[in-house]
Structure formats: structure tokens, C-alpha cells
Amino acid sequence: MSAGCGRIVVGLASCGISAGGEAVYEEFASLLVSHKAGEITLAKTGCLGNCHQEVVVEVETPTGRRTYGHVTPVGARRIFFEHLLAGRPVEEFAVDVEAALAGQKRIVLRNAGRIDPERLEDYLGCRGYEALRKAVTSMAPEEVRRVVSDSGLRGRGGAGFPTGRKWELAAAESGPRYVVCNADEGDPGAFMDRAVLEGDPHAVLEGLVIAGYAVGAERGFIYVRAEYPLAVRRLRLAVEQARSAGFLGASVCGSGWSFDVEVKTGAGAFVCGEETALLASVEGRRGMPRLRPPFPVRAGLWGRPTVVNNVETLANIPWILLEGAEAFAAVGTGSSKGTKVFALAGKVARPGLVEVPMGMTLREVVFGVGGGVAGGRGFKAVQLGGPSGGCLPEAALETPVDYESLKATGAMMGSGGMVVMDDRTCMVDVARFFMDFIRKESCGKCVFCRVGTTRMHETLERMTRGEAVMEDLAVLEALAERVRRGSLCGLGQTAPNPVLTTLRYFREEYEEHIRERRCRAKVCKALLTYRIVEGRCVGCTACARRCPAGCITGERGGVHRIRQEACVKCGICREVCRFDAVEVS
Amino acid sequence: MDEDITELLSRHRKGDVTALLQEVQERYGYLPAAVLERLAEASGLPLSEFYSVATFYSQFRLERPGRHRVQVCHGTACHINGAAPLTEALERELGVATGRTRPDGEVSLEAVACLGCCSLAPVVTVDGEVFGKMDREAVRRLVRRLGTGFG
Numbered sequence: 001m002s003a004g005c006g007r008i009v010v011g012l013a014s015c016g017i018s019a020g021g022e023a024v025y026e027e028f029a030s031l032l033v034s035h036k037a038g039e040i041t042l043a044k045t046g047c048l049g050n051c052h053q054e055v056v057v058e059v060e061t062p063t064g065r066r067t068y069g070h071v072t073p074v075g076a077r078r079i080f081f082e083h084l085l086a087g088r089p090v091e092e093f094a095v096d097v098e099a100a101l102a103g104q105k106r107i108v109l110r111n112a113g114r115i116d117p118e119r120l121e122d123y124l125g126c127r128g129y130e131a132l133r134k135a136v137t138s139m140a141p142e143e144v145r146r147v148v149s150d151s152g153l154r155g156r157g158g159a160g161f162p163t164g165r166k167w168e169l170a171a172a173e174s175g176p177r178y179v180v181c182n183a184d185e186g187d188p189g190a191f192m193d194r195a196v197l198e199g200d201p202h203a204v205l206e207g208l209v210i211a212g213y214a215v216g217a218e219r220g221f222i223y224v225r226a227e228y229p230l231a232v233r234r235l236r237l238a239v240e241q242a243r244s245a246g247f248l249g250a251s252v253c254g255s256g257w258s259f260d261v262e263v264k265t266g267a268g269a270f271v272c273g274e275e276t277a278l279l280a281s282v283e284g285r286r287g288m289p290r291l292r293p294p295f296p297v298r299a300g301l302w303g304r305p306t307v308v309n310n311v312e313t314l315a316n317i318p319w320i321l322l323e324g325a326e327a328f329a330a331v332g333t334g335s336s337k338g339t340k341v342f343a344l345a346g347k348v349a350r351p352g353l354v355e356v357p358m359g360m361t362l363r364e365v366v367f368g369v370g371g372g373v374a375g376g377r378g379f380k381a382v383q384l385g386g387p388s389g390g391c392l393p394e395a396a397l398e399t400p401v402d403y404e405s406l407k408a409t410g411a412m413m414g415s416g417g418m419v420v421m422d423d424r425t426c427m428v429d430v431a432r433f434f435m436d437f438i439r440k441e442s443c444g445k446c447v448f449c450r451v452g453t454t455r456m457h458e459t460l461e462r463m464t465r466g467e468a469v470m471e472d473l474a475v476l477e478a479l480a481e482r483v484r485r486g487s488l489c490g491l492g493q494t495a496p497n498p499v500l501t502t503l504r505y506f507r508e509e510y511e512e513h514i515r516e517r518r519c520r521a522k523v524c525k526a527l528l529t530y531r532i533v534e535g536r537c538v539g540c541t542a543c544a545r546r547c548p549a550g551c552i553t554g555e556r557g558g559v560h561r562i563r564q565e566a567c568v569k570c571g572i573c574r575e576v577c578r579f580d581a582v583e584v585s
Numbered sequence: 586m587d588e589d590i591t592e593l594l595s596r597h598r599k600g601d602v603t604a605l606l607q608e609v610q611e612r613y614g615y616l617p618a619a620v621l622e623r624l625a626e627a628s629g630l631p632l633s634e635f636y637s638v639a640t641f642y643s644q645f646r647l648e649r650p651g652r653h654r655v656q657v658c659h660g661t662a663c664h665i666n667g668a669a670p671l672t673e674a675l676e677r678e679l680g681v682a683t684g685r686t687r688p689d690g691e692v693s694l695e696a697v698a699c700l701g702c703c704s705l706a707p708v709v710t711v712d713g714e715v716f717g718k719m720d721r722e723a724v725r726r727l728v729r730r731l732g733t734g735f736g
Contacts, residue, residue: 014702018715051704188660188699226644227700229713267603267642270698284601286641343703345662351704383661419661419703433664437698443641548677570673575721 005039006061006084011054011113013047013198014230019054020072027073031080040084046199048113049104051352053095056113063087069095100350103369105331107339108192108315109355112199117234120241123202129247131318132206136213136255144214145171148317150325152337157182157273157310158385158414159490160336160403166307169297170215173305177217180301180308181208182278183224183231186270187386188437190417192341193311195353197224197231200315201238205261207314209247210321212259215307220259221282225266235263270387270441274489275300275308277443288443289489310415312341332358336402344370346419347377356401363397366420377422381506385414387434388494390501391427410501412494426523427506428513432460434498438491448486452479453495460499463510465526466517473510477503522584525569529585532573534559536581543573543582586620590627602630602638606645615646643698651686651693653731655679658708660699666706667720672696674721675709678728 010016010025028042048056053069059079066089068079075093083089106112115122123129135144149164170177181204185193196204208220224232239261242248250258264282271277272287279301281287300306316338320328329337336358342365345351349371356365366372366382373379381391390411392399399405406413421430439453456479462468480496487493503510512518519527532543532552537559544552544560549568554560562573574582597604605628609620616639625632639645657663657672672683672694681687681694702708705717709724716727 014700014715015704015717018702018705018708018717054705185701186699188664189662189703190699191701191703194701227697264604265607267607268644268698269642281603284598284603284605284638286638288641345703345706346665351662351706386661417661419665421665425665430665433661437659441698571670572721 006041006059008040008042008079008084009045009058009060010042011046011048011056012044013195014228015047015051016054016056017230021055023073024055024057024071024076027076028080031077035080035085037084043116044118045115046112046117047195047353048097049109049195049353049355050095050097050100050350052350053097056095058113059083059089061087064089066090066094067097068093100352100354100369100371103360103364104355105339105357106355107319107328107331108196108203108312108341109353110200110319111203112195112353115200117199117201118237120202120238120245123200127322128202128318129206129242129245129253131321132209132213132247133253135210135321136253136257141171141214141216144210144321147321147325148214151320151328152325152332152335153313153316153320153328154336154403155310156312156316156340156415158388158412160413163309163313166297166309167211167215169295170305170307173298175216175218175305177215177305178301178307179208179211179215179217179220180279180282180306181220181222181311181314182273182275182308183222183228183235183311184266184273184278185228185311185415186225186273187388187415187417189343189345189383189419190386190415191343191345192353192416194228194231196311196315196341197228198234201231201234202242203315203318204311205235205238205242206247207317208261208309209242209252209259210317211307211309211314213252213257215305217307218259220261221301222261222263223266223272223278223282224263225272226268232263232265239263269443270437271443271489271491274491276489278308279306286443288445289491291488312416333400333402335404340401340413340416342401342416342418344418344420346383347374347422347425348372348420349374358402359400361397362392362399362401365401365418366397370420373420373422375422377424379420380423380425381421381427381430383419383421383430383498384417385412385497386417387438388412388490388497389414389417390497391421391430391505392501393505396505410497410504412497424521424523426464426519426521427502427509428460428463428519429521429523431499431502432457432464435460435495438495442491442495446487446489446492448483449492449495452483452486453492455479456483456496456499463513464519464524466513466524468514470511470514472514473503528569529564530562530567530569530571530573531583531585532560532562533581533583536579538579538581540578542576542578546572546576548572586623587627590620590623594624594628599628600630602634603642606635606639610645615649618647648686649690651681651691653692653712654695654710655692656695656697656700656710657683658698658700658702658706658710659696660701660703660706662703662706663699663708668696668707671707671709671719671721671724674724675728678724
């Protein structure tokens with residue numbers, strides 16, 4: 001390579017795009033044209049995982065490779081002229097990805113951020129579809145199933161059921177059989193599957209086709225939630241590309257075995273992440289769960305044996321077939337093999353995706369890989385597993401990340417959402433938030449779920465308004481137990497978890513809300529009072545002008561006062577005051 | 586409309602009501618009652634089946650939406666990063682309550698569960714375009730930038 005040649009890669013998954021990635025991409029594109037820089041290639045990629053540094057651009061030249069963060073179109077011009085043309089990397093925009101990548105082991109995310117997800121050639125260049133070819137041309141289906149069983153892979157959607165065993169159960173039933181990829185990632189705060197679907201769709205597809213071969217199916221479905229339009233688009237494109245290349249169709253890889261895939265989208269229902277509800281939705285009906293047994297492996301789609309696997313589970317399959325079951329089993333702990341992808345979000349310094357070996361402690365994930373709490377504030381809790389999971393305090397940070405250890409704390413691994421909370425988060429409000437979400441998403445079939453979650457939510461609402469009594473805690477706990485036992489599906493059965501874990505680890509906050517009508521995190525508005533501090537107010541009238549309730553009185557130059565009875569606790573006065581004269585208690 | 590309906594039905598599995606409704610909404614922006622009635626007649630499925638599915642999934646709209654759609658994400662990460670005060674600010678700036686369409690038909694405001702862009706919390710979308718790291722000031726700027734149809 002000579003000077004003036006190189007490669008530019010711009011991160012263009014959902015995070016990158018919403019951070020302005022397309023404008024950066026366009027800037028590079030037009031510079032390449034106007035400067036006739038034919039020796040420089042421009043490509044797009046999915047999410048590398050360091051979402052907090054978007055827009056991320058990777059530049060490789062003869063002098064070396066640099067990763068740039070927070071790139072804007074203006075920054076792009078500098079990078080183009082200084083680094084690409086003049087060979088001088090722009091150190092001020094350069095970011096260090098090594099710190100975050102150290103400690104990670106990227107199996108599922110092996111290609112994310114490295115390939116253009118819309119080019120099959122890129123995937124093929126990373127041993128793409130080699131595993132599928134190996135399976136259908138040189139291995140018997142039972143061999144494939146055995147390799148997966150030996151690897152120890154367990155379902156990554158949250159329940160952790162051994163994948164090989166699920167495939168054996170379905171294969172033992174008579175056909176026709178189906179395989180389905182559950183891409184309905186509905187947990188608020190979770191975006192692991194989205195990144196894989198947008199950044200490496202062929203990995204998921206290849207895993208699904210291998211599953212189809214191993215189980216003896218002829219059709220596969222990928223059910224994607226409607227809220228992920230980019231993922232839907234890239235998956236549909238990947239399916240077309242795979243078909244053209246002979247990885248799907250009448251004779252997969254020329255083996256004579258026929259298999260094809262259909263991409264179906266959801267229409268906005270959290271409960272459709274539950275496998276029986278998902279299958280009902282694939283059939284085009286209301287997504288209501290049904291009683292199990294019979295489990296889908298015996299009677300699923302249209303009554304036929306059906307394997308439902310999560311996106312992350314399937315993305316592991318090609319790697320396991322190429323590297324071997326032992327290599328996978330060498331990572332992780334005794335009962336939890338391999339890695340887990342987590343979506344670190346909330347008040348964490350480096351929000352984004354991380355993939356770590358099972359067995360790493362929560363502390364290492366949050367403070368090591370994640371960089372700790374944002375803004376240097378105090379750590380309060382980490383929420384795992386979405387609405388089915390729980391909130392864990394500092395004392396639980398030594399817990400290793402594996403299925404059994406996490407279950408013992410009262411939380412659960414879940415799908416991988418990991419939301420970090422600091423001292424400005426109110427745990428009662430968090431419980432209320434999850435209960436509000438769950439009661440809206442309940443399908444309504446079971447009385448205890450439908451009515452119980454509503455009553456629990458009402459109780460929590462009253463606590464956040466300072467209208468509760470101590471007996472309400474006992475009512476909450478009793479209801480929680482009843483909802484858990486009286487629900488036929490995972491949504492209802494795990495709905496009480498956020499309440500139960502916050503009661504277990506943060507009971508004092510509940511008691512403070514009830515007995516003292518106090519919210520220590522200053523979140524529950526009804527319990528707050530905004531007051532102007534006499535000694536600091538200079539009478540600039542900024543607050544009075546911006547107050548939406550018109551409840552601040554005062555003359556210019558004189559101390560202002562908030563009329564409490566009209567105050568709506570919006571907090572705008574505190575935000576606009578430049579003299580720090582508004583206090584909240 | 587009749588040929589379109591026949592053609593639509595021929596492209597989907599029998600009983601796949603969800604897929605039919607998704608296409609209708611893609612075309613009209615919502616599910617007009619007249620279209621649902623024609624679908625029921627032509628398919629032989631009861632009209633109640635169509636309403637049953639339409640009212641189960643949150644994405645289906647039975648009423649015409651505003652010309653512009655604004656969504657505020659209320660996922661966990663967005664919630665703890667201030668989705669609630671952000672929603673209030675939007676209600677004020679746009680002059681419409683959450684879940685409603687403004688009387689002039691220009692804009693609808695919705696609260697949605699989780700868009701999966703958690704590292705950009707809190708997130709607002711306008712006609713599908715994602716805006717991250719929003720705060721009240723950014724909301725004001727955004728509404729102004731979007732023009733007279735909005736403010």
C-alpha cells in the first residue's frame with residue numbers, strides 16, 4: 001500500500017445511525033469521489049459494541065489502524081485529509097477500544113463491527129457457511145446434535161435449557177418438524193440480539209439452517225419484533241443472498257436436503273417472546289401462551305414438533321461446529337459453558353455490548369469491562385434479566401455470571417439486559433416501572449396475572465405517592481406469591497421478581513416511602529418539595545419565566561418564591577437556575 | 586379494492602390474520618373499518634377474528650394517526666435516564682397528550698416499550714428517525730427544527 005490508500009469502516013447499526021452515522025458515511029463517500037481516491041475503500045459495518053463512542057469509524061492505512069469515536073462530518077474531513085491522505089492519524093478523535101475489549105471473549109460477536117452485514121462475501125471471508133457445508137455434506141444429523149450437546153450450550157434467551165437436548169427431543173418425534181429463531185427481544189434495556197441481527201445476520205441464519213438439518217426440519221422461521229426494522233431488512237436480504245448462493249432451497253450445499261426460511265415480524269407484544277405465544281403469532285393469531293406440556297418440541301407450530309431457539313444461541317452454532325465442542329466447553333464454568341453477551345446500559349460509563357466468558361463476576365463486568373458508574377456517582381444496583389429478573393445490590397457484585405449462581409440471588413441471567421443504577425435511582429420506582437410494564441403486556445388469560453399485576457402496580461403507585469401503609473408490604477408479598485403460582489406462562493410466573501428482589505435487598509427504601517413519605521433518590525415527585533434558597537437567589541426571573549405552572553412569584557432583583565400548592569414538581573426551575581438556588585427535598 | 590383484497594389474501598397462509606393486517610396498515614397507515622369488513626367477507630373468517638388480532642398487538646391502529654409520529658421510548662434505560670420528564674416536555678412543546686393525535690391531525694405522540702437503542706438513552710423517534718441522548722433543551726430544538734407542522 002502507498003500513502004493515500006487505505007480502508008474506512010463506518011459503524012452503521014441503529015446506534016450509529018441515530019448518532020449521525022449516515023452523514024459521516026456520506027461525507028467520506030463524497031470526499032472519495034471529489035478527490036478521486038480510488039485506492040481507498042469505504043464500507044459500513046454493524047455494532048462493535050462500544051455504543052457510547054458512536055459514531056465509530058475505523059481507519060486502516062499502511063501506517064496502522066486507528067479507531068475513532070464521536071466522529072462528525074467535520075471530523076471525517078480531518079480524518080480523510082490528515083490520516084488517509086497525509087498518513088498522520090488524528091489522535092484527538094482516536095479512542096481506545098482495547099480497554100473495553102480486554103476481558104471479553106467474542107464468539108457470538110465475532111464478526112460484529114468487522115464485516116459489512118449486507119455483503120455475503122464479507123461473511124464468506126470469515127469462514128461463513130463452512131460449518132453448514134461441513135454439517136450437511138460430511139456429518140449425520142445425530143452427529144451434529146451430539147457435538148452441540150457435548151459443547152454444553154444452553155439456551156441464551158434466559159431459561160438456559162440445554163440446546164442439544166432440545167434438538168434430540170424434537171428429532172425423536174416424527175416429522176414434519178420446524179425450527180424457529182426467537183428474535184422477539186422484548187426486554188426493555190436489552191439489545192444484544194438486535195446487534196447480532198443487524199451486524200451479522202448470516203451467523204444467525206447459518207445457525208438456524210444447521211439446527212434444521214440436525215433436527216430434520218424442512219422449514220425454518222425467524223420471528224423478529226416489529227420494533228427492529230433494520231434487523232428485519234438485513235435478515236430478509238441475508239435470506240435472499242443465502243438462497244441465491246445455494247445455502248437455502250431445494251438442495252442445501254448440493255446435499256439433496258431441502259430447507260427454506262421465512263422471516264415473520266411481530267406487531268408489538270412483549271408476551272410473544274414466550275415460545276408458545278410466539279408460535280401462535282407465527283401462525284398469524286393472537287399471541288396468547290398456552291399450557292405446557294405438551295412442549296413445542298412435541299407439539300408446536302400447527303401441532304408439529306418445533307424447536308424454538310434464541311438468536312444468541314443460534315449464533316454460537318457455526319463456531320461450535322468449526323472449533324469443536326471441547327473448545328466451547330473450555331470456556332465458562334462447570335454448568336454454564338461458553339460466553340454470554342450483555343447489554344450494559346443505564347448509569348454505566350461505557351454503555352454498549354460486551355461478551356464475557358461465563359463465570360466472570362458481576363463486579364468485573366460492570367466495573368472492569370463496563371468502566372464503572374457514569375459520572376463517578378455511587379453504585380446502587382444492577383438490574384438483570386429485564387421484567388423477569390431482579391435488582392442486585394453492591395453486596396451481590398461478587399456473584400459469578402452463570403445460570404445457577406444468578407438464580408440463587410433471586411435475579412436470573414435472563415436474556416442479557418444489564419441496567420446499572422446509581423444513587424439517583426429510586427428502587428420503589430423501579431419496581432413500579434416494571435410492574436406497570438408487565439400489567440400492560442399481560443395477555444389477560446390468567447386471573448392472577450391480569451388482576452394481580454394490576455393490584456400490585458396500584459399498591460406500588462400509592463407507595464410512590466406517599467399514600468401507602470405498612471400493611472401494604474404484606475399485601476404486596478402475598479400477591480407476588482399468588483401471581484407466581486397462578487400464572488400459566490413465564491410472563492406471569494416471573495412478573496413478581498423485580499418487586500421481590502427490591503423488597504429483599506432494598507426494603508429500607510420501601511419503609512422510608514411509607515413511614516417517612518421520603519424518597520431518598522429524589523425521584524418520586526409527590527414526595528418532593530422544590531424550594532428557592534434565599535441566600536442564593538439573585539432575582540434573575542429565569543425560573544419564573546419558564547415555570548409551566550406559573551407558580552413562581554418575585555420581582556426582578558428580588559428573591560423568588562415557589563407557591564407549593566401550584567407546583568407540579570417538573571424540575572424545570574432547578575434546571576434553568578444558574579445560581580444553584582433551587583433545592584429539592 | 587376488491588381485486589387488491591383477493592390478491593392480498595392469495596399471498597398469505599389461510600388464517601394468518603396478523604400478516605394481512607400488517608399489509609393493510611402498511612398501505613393505509615392504519616386499519617380502516619371498511620377494509621376489515623371486506624377482508625372478513627372475502628376470506629370467510631369472522632370479522633371478530635380481525636378485531637381480536639388488531640386489538641391484541643400494540644402496533645395496530647384503528648384510527649388515522651397524525652401526519653407525523655413522535656415516539657418516546659420508555660424502556661428501562663430510558664426510564665432511569667429521564668423518559669418521564671422528557672415526555673412531559675414533548676407534550677407541552679407539541680400540544681398533544683401521550684397516546685393521542687392532536688386535533689389538527691398533524692402529530693401523534695406515543696410512549697413505546699423499548700426501541701433497543703439503550704446506550705443512547707433517552708430516545709425519541711420522529712417518523713422513524715431516531716434521536717438519542719435527548720433532554721428538554723434538545724426537545725425544544727427538535728420541535729423548532731421540524732417546522733410549523735409541529736410547534
